[in-house]
Amino acid sequence: MTTRLFGEPIARREDPRLVAGDGRFLDDLGAGALAAAFVRSPHAHARIVDVDVGGALDVDGLVAVYTYEDLDGRVAEPLPLLIPHPSLHAPRTAHPLANGVVRHVGEPVAMVVASDRYVAEDACDRVLVTYEPLPPVVGIDAALRAEHAVHDDVRDNVAAHMVQEVGDTRAAIAAAPHRLELELQIERSASMPLEGKGVYARWDAADRSLRVYSSTQTSTSVRMALAAKLGVPVDRVEVVAPDVGGGFGVKIVHPWPEEVLVPWAAIRLGREVKWVEDRREHFVSSAHERGQQHKVRVGFDDDGRLLGLEVEFLHDNGAYTPYGIIVPIITSTQLLGPYKPGAYRVEFRSLYTNTVIVTPYRGAGRPQGVFAMERTMDAIAERLGRDRAEVREVNFIRPDEMPYDHGLIFQDGRPLIYDSGDYPASLAKLKKLVGWEEFAAEREQARAEGRRVGIGLACYVEGTGVGPYEGAHVRVETNGKVVVATGLTTQGQGHETVFAQVAASELGVPVEDVAVVTGDTRRFKYAVGTFASRAAVMSGNAVALAARKVRAKALRIAGEALEVDPADLEVVDGVVRVRGVPDAEIPLATVAVLANPLRYAFDEQAKQATQFAVGGGAEVPPVADDDEPGLEATDYYSPVRSTFANGVHAAVVETDPDTAEVKILRYCVVHDCGRLINPRIVEGQIHGGVAQGVGGALYERIVYDEHGQLLNASFMDFLMPYASEVPTVETDHLETPSPLNPLGIKGAGEAGVIPGAAVFAAAISDAEGLWIDRMPISPSELWELRRQKTPEGDA
């Protein structure tokens, strides 16, 4: 056995069960449970005239059919507005089942419960819903025109309006020697985890307790929401996130309609009920993101230094706003990246449309903001005839300016203050990695051969590890094994491994002896959830703090047992020993036994711990006033503000002169997320993020027609990249520790996807010599841009 420490690229603890088919995902649970299925609206906007469930009643195996009229108590109320904000002046949320009006295709209208899913879907087909179609509002332009309203009482379709400004931006731009105006647009996409959502509920009528399994990014908050909605005392509700097949943001939203209705039906029926989302349902009834239109006005000096930056953008939030306006707030603040903008003014409107709701998808507003900012940098470089990297460099916040206060309010309601980062060093590493200086010659060489190649780069800063807190419980068992529990959830990030590494490092035990549980409210009840690249920062530090408490207690008890000063003790490979004294040692397992004075000896080991065996003497209580039994501790980490990771990406692409197909020749990443707990896992996060960046730049888009019908609600038509589309990613790291947390770490989960659209737009622009202002871009769109540039057509 070896003690594997923080920072080592160890193999993942969760892998053996996952490769062997022994994982337990939501639909792997609940054999024999009743199956729920939903009747969903085929219309983007319609009044429900009648719901006739009569035909469904003939289906053999049907157990129940529910419509809005059947809902009771708080289940009949609208779903919660999770993140209210003063600028969100017209928030609207859906009912679990549509109450009179449907506002997007896919909105649930009726729930069927039956013996199995096949039968439930048969019954759904026999529920006849009569609709009176209403005019749909589709797309940002239609929402803004407001000829029709998504919600009767929000006539202008504006859910939110927010302005932040530092300095007198318009005056600064007006006085600048150079000015540019740009319009930049990103289309809708979606998280699209390979496992959809799912809920499985068990009501124990005798115990009056509810256990719910959900494929969620936040089990603790689902628990609170369900207790409130269902009127079950919170202590009688447990929520477990089992193995979860990817999240990427969409599973942070809660409670989903199904997440309320399935447990509600389980209680009513006194039966186990399960619902597993199918792929089409996921497309039309989960969440999308990314759709935004931006106008940028910028003033700059001869070196390309920003003097004033004004950004106005429109955000399509879909039919409802359960998750508030987190995405546009992030765009509006994180757009600034590593740069000092001079004066800065940002204004956005968040608009209702008759489409699926918009909530964070990995990157969460940053890909759009980075696209706007980085295209602006490219445009400035082009205007001035300067090197694109050089223009970025002159605008960087320098390391000696850290911490850097932008004077804005970030998405966590706290000041936007960067804690650390060395942006010039990141850029220098990237330029070296990709061969930036040498590329001009390569491009010329390729052109001489009739090939079109181009390079692009993009920088970003990502606020990670947002609060308010996470906690952890660490316990040393009497067999020496360590059990760690934290409340936030896991969707593939390797938390079982990295939190074990943190605990093992802090405690001085072999990592093999540490077992980690996440996302199970039976084990840890206070948590926020996994999103915003926060898990490693938040729970990683909480685990470290709790482990330090346990270690201190272990040293105290061991010191008493060995009759030495605890300061002279160390823990190595699970044994507490006196430094420099070979045989003076006591295993942690024994310390754990000693930590819990027992009345009853139930086995040999317990005999050592009975009150007759241990204790400090007749006048000392077996458990001191300031002590607790057991070698265990709970602690919480709550940061004053977010910590800011950063990176620079570059891509080299080749475009086909005939077909306009884009081939990625190289993709380089320099990434700084502070200290790395497990470099292999961080690399994996970057690879996966880049793949989503490739998808978002070149392939993936959610396409609605003017009627609000989603035209590509399948994997045949929503083009997620296969291995054939994703390049090998070349990476390099900086490790600029965060001064904000004990471990010096920053988040890494979202980074890979953030600059994708910006970097590919730049590289394609460079290859083609034409300007790209909207992403994603398909070969036919690139071909069309070529045609517009040379109307006679070299394309």
Next chain:
Amino acid sequence: MSEDLHQTRLLVNGVQHTVRVPARRLLADCLRHDLGLTGTHVGCEHGVCGACTVLVDGLPMRSCLLFAVSVDGAEITTTEGCRSADGGLGPVQRAFMECHGLQCGFCTPGFVTTVTAFIRDHPDPTEAEAREAIGGNLCRCTGYQNIVASVLRAAELVGEEGSGEPQGGAPVGREGSGA
């Protein structure tokens, strides 16, 4: 309106099962819900993602596009059957672990079966061939780079250890119970 049931025999990971299923029962659902072999996952239900890939008489097929009755009598291998003869993880499974070829693990069973068949037929693939081999399976987490590495590593392991052939957990011919 009850459905007709059809007796169907499936030899799954070396174990003979007889199930009585409706004609429309998908092979994926039959494996998962009738036989309790939940290692095979369903990601799209329209044959694009490849998570449900199993070997049917040795060939990778999408179990979400097959009816259980249509493979009556076939020999099926799922990721549960890609273990080593001694019951430990098989070479392909170990390669995915070693190379960090999975994150959430939902798509992984479909890769393991696909790669098992590929290496049987292409014991010494190039990197380009390895990438091509997994070109029909979607993964949303890894960006494929480490999966390509896993394919190459799996080929090495199979070469060293002599057999990548799927092994059943029990002797052929044992009757399993169906739904």
